[in-house]
Amino acid sequence: xxxxxxxxxxxxxxxxxxxxxxxxxxxxxxxxxxxxxxxxxxxxxxxxxxxxxxxxxxxxxxxxxxxxxxxxxxxxxxxxxxxxxxxxxxxxxxxxxxxxxxxxxxxxxxxxxxxxxxxxxxxxxxxxxxxxxxxxxxxxxxxxxxxxxxxxxxxxxxxxxxxxxxxxxxxxxxxxxxxxxxxxxxxxxxxxxxxxxxxxxxxxxxxxxxxxxxxxxxxxxxxxxxxxxxxxxxxxxxxxxxxxxxxxxxxxxxxxxxxxxxxxxxxxxxxxxxxxxxxxxxxxxxxxxxxxxxxxxxxxxxxxxxxxxxxxxxxxxxxxxxxxxxxxxxxxxxxxxxxxxxxxxxxxxxxxxxxxxxxxxxxxxxxxxxxxxxxxxxxxxxxxxxxxxxxxxxxxxxxxxxxxxxxxxxxxxxxxxxxxxxxxxxxxxxxxxxxxxxxxxxxxxxxxxxxxxxxxxxxxxxxxxxxxxxxxxxxxxxxxxxxxxxxxxxxxxxxxxxxxxxxxxxxxxxxxxxxxxxxxxxxxx
Amino acid sequence: xxxxxxxxxxxxxxxxxxxxxxxxxxxxxxxxxxxxxxxxxxxxxxxxxxxxxxxxxxxxxxxxxxxxxxxxxxxxxxxxxxxxxxxxxxxxxxxxxxxxxxxxxxxxxxxxxxxxxxxxxxxxxxxxxxxxxxxxxxxx
Numbered sequence: 001x002x003x004x005x006x007x008x009x010x011x012x013x014x015x016x017x018x019x020x021x022x023x024x025x026x027x028x029x030x031x032x033x034x035x036x037x038x039x040x041x042x043x044x045x046x047x048x049x050x051x052x053x054x055x056x057x058x059x060x061x062x063x064x065x066x067x068x069x070x071x072x073x074x075x076x077x078x079x080x081x082x083x084x085x086x087x088x089x090x091x092x093x094x095x096x097x098x099x100x101x102x103x104x105x106x107x108x109x110x111x112x113x114x115x116x117x118x119x120x121x122x123x124x125x126x127x128x129x130x131x132x133x134x135x136x137x138x139x140x141x142x143x144x145x146x147x148x149x150x151x152x153x154x155x156x157x158x159x160x161x162x163x164x165x166x167x168x169x170x171x172x173x174x175x176x177x178x179x180x181x182x183x184x185x186x187x188x189x190x191x192x193x194x195x196x197x198x199x200x201x202x203x204x205x206x207x208x209x210x211x212x213x214x215x216x217x218x219x220x221x222x223x224x225x226x227x228x229x230x231x232x233x234x235x236x237x238x239x240x241x242x243x244x245x246x247x248x249x250x251x252x253x254x255x256x257x258x259x260x261x262x263x264x265x266x267x268x269x270x271x272x273x274x275x276x277x278x279x280x281x282x283x284x285x286x287x288x289x290x291x292x293x294x295x296x297x298x299x300x301x302x303x304x305x306x307x308x309x310x311x312x313x314x315x316x317x318x319x320x321x322x323x324x325x326x327x328x329x330x331x332x333x334x335x336x337x338x339x340x341x342x343x344x345x346x347x348x349x350x351x352x353x354x355x356x357x358x359x360x361x362x363x364x365x366x367x368x369x370x371x372x373x374x375x376x377x378x379x380x381x382x383x384x385x386x387x388x389x390x391x392x393x394x395x396x397x398x399x400x401x402x403x404x405x406x407x408x409x410x411x412x413x414x415x416x417x418x419x420x421x422x423x424x425x426x427x428x429x430x431x432x433x434x435x436x437x438x439x440x441x442x443x444x445x446x447x448x449x450x451x452x453x454x455x456x457x458x459x460x461x462x463x464x465x466x467x468x469x470x471x472x473x474x475x476x477x478x479x480x481x482x483x484x485x486x487x488x489x490x491x492x493x494x495x496x497x498x499x500x501x502x503x504x505x506x507x508x509x510x511x512x513x514x515x516x517x518x519x520x521x522x523x524x525x
Numbered sequence: 526x527x528x529x530x531x532x533x534x535x536x537x538x539x540x541x542x543x544x545x546x547x548x549x550x551x552x553x554x555x556x557x558x559x560x561x562x563x564x565x566x567x568x569x570x571x572x573x574x575x576x577x578x579x580x581x582x583x584x585x586x587x588x589x590x591x592x593x594x595x596x597x598x599x600x601x602x603x604x605x606x607x608x609x610x611x612x613x614x615x616x617x618x619x620x621x622x623x624x625x626x627x628x629x630x631x632x633x634x635x636x637x638x639x640x641x642x643x644x645x646x647x648x649x650x651x652x653x654x655x656x657x658x659x660x661x662x663x664x665x
Contacts, residue, residue, distance in 0.1 A: 161540065
């Protein structure tokens, strides 16, 4: 005989609970084992110690509200399917709950006879199949990734040997080389480099496809990325007698993006521009605040090359797209560069587009979000619908047992820690900020919370709990400490507008963060 | 003055030969090892002035080699340059923490490698070395 299905009902309304109990009592004895609790706090404690097969969750409990109850349940019991119970007028909320991971919803008072057990069994089955599909997909992706990384490694070794010996011949380490031989060896070398670049692009595209293109947004300077990229490609431009110039607006604001990725985008754009520009032409990089939207920064790479055929300005970003007139730029490569660019820009919340007058060159433009503390916390303020909410800055610091957190550990665990912290944010009133800067020996994470010290205290506790439960982070020997400080919020009853209090909040938070950083700067003597 | 001696540890014959040609042309003598076990005995036998070490080796990886070298006072002082195809982000700090001077990712730029060798051996820098190794601060 099958063991009974263990059902946890979390419902505070006595009438609703009784109705559910009656429905279960009509089923065959021994087919359900129902536990009934009144509070979400009780339910979470129960779930932490007891196995259940499915949860029936009311969304209007006295100690938890709406989506928050679903989220908290999913944190404690991610592998147990949840069906939410809602009132007749709450279907929109129920739909939101499904997005949060609930399997289904039942409208109270509308549950037909015998529909309940069916809904439970379906939810469990659907949940099981979903988990299975996810697992298969993960395995497939892992296999593909491993295969490609293996292949690329294997392709690189022979290519490296060719490169080494060609340069040995070119450097005349094996004797004199006559001018013809020298020229032919240069051709081999150029092709080796092209092949190398293609392997790199291929790997990048497989990462795009696997959704593994990592972006670590932080508060960073586009001007610095431009300087780096121009420095990298100056040689190629000079070799082709193409003038490379830079024009950056004074006091260019910082952006919220991944500096490595900005550099990568710029290098692809500049490399293309130089490739399509004939000798004595010019390539220019410009950066300024975007005039159509002051929340964005725009940088442009323009050239005096052959331009883009009309009607093609959008197609050039397609995967494997090739210009129809290859004569203008020699061999093209795989046609992956601009595709990679578009992925990278989009993932960072920006846009990329091209404008061109054929024969007179092209302009490629990229926008990226300007870093603004005000904009980051604005949605939470709007949600709170009051200008005098208490404001707290929570700071989590990840360090290592050995003192200094290595780049390796940083690269490996930052994303994991961010996901973990994200999970601790219970409502839309907490905002995890992007990386704000380098803090020497440790890595700092900032959360702006529209709450008082009691709320901050419980957030700190949740973080500690999540951290204790995280095996990869425990095994890496990382240490965590979390602290919080209240920031200057507006006085209750003050007549400040939303805009004024947002501005005040942003300034206050920024000041607290600056203090955090300066307190960690290590000075010698 | 006798040429400085460099031990090249790599399991790929082509890599060893290319590096040998390159180093010999720049006035260095070379010796070779092809796996983790023999690299320590080769180091003992030839007492090289510098070791160029790959990470992926048969019989234990490059880290085990560094560890064994560092355990013997006479060998511990020999500067080690790790040259590997493995991902820089995941390996550089580990290699340096283990005792390597520098981590270079394959394919290695020859001018860069030579500049770093000169620096590690305390030899006078060539005119372009400064710009090439600007990014690399060798650990004392």
